[in-house]
Amino acid sequence: MPRPRLHDLDELMDVAERMAVDSGPAAVTVRALSQTAGVSNGAIYHAFGSRTALLARVWLRAAQRFLALQREAVRSASGGAVEAVVAAADAPAAFLIQQPVSARFLLAVAREELLGSGEIPDDLAAELRHLDRVLTELFGTLSDDVFARRDREAVAVVRDCVVELPTALLLRGNRSPDPPVRARLAAAVRAVLALTPPPPT
Known part of the structure; x- marks a missing residue:
């Protein structure tokens, strides 16, 4: 066939x-x-x-779309390093607006579930894991730009801003990404970045 x-x-x-x-x-x-x-x-x-490989391929496509949008938002941010982190944190809201089906798919299907199934080809699993390295590099670059540091503690602050705050304020509550929610997210990111990270261990 x-x-x-x-x-x-x-x-x-x-x-x-x-x-x-x-x-x-x-x-x-x-x-x-x-x-x-x-x-x-x-x-x-x-x-x-297989069905699992199909879902993994759809997940990978959606994640690549999101990361492309996020990278462009960071690249286009004006106002310095802090605003680049704000743009990265706002990317999930922008993705929900621009590509709502792909965004909701990423929320509905856990990547860990796909990788843990043992039913997807090695090359596809490697592509999924590569996304972790892409994100880690983004966090490190943003940490360098904001704090002039790339140690674990500084990168963890950026990760909190880019992953944890959007999850808490927008994604976990399944809220509409309206301007007031996005404004609260931006304010929270700026407040976190105003604090000096713990010293490196």
Whole structure:
């Protein structure tokens, strides 16, 4: 059976992404995707190998979209290093507005679940793990820019600003990314960065 063309794969992933957001990840089965997308089971297995690999591929695509948006937000930030961290922290809100389905998919499907399943190819697992290194490098660069340090304690402060605060103020409560919420997030990030990190250990 021929492998679907690249644009068809993107369309299949679009359908799977929407199904996971609308009905939960468990609803994304090969049979359900086949019926919804009008593509044979065999073509889906041929393209992705397994249901878990399909979900991992959709997760990776969504995460790459998010990281591209975040990198551009940091690059375009004006006002210095602190505002670059504010831009990185605001990226989840911007992603929810610009690409709501991909953003909700990332919230619905845990990456650790995919990696722990043991059912995805090694190359795809390596791509997922590579995202950690991309984020670590971003945190280190921002830490250097703000604190002129890249030790664990300084990087942890940046990570709190870019990951923990958006999760607490926006993602965990499933709030709409409206201007007042984003303004509170920006104020919280600036307040945290005004504190000197603990000395390196």
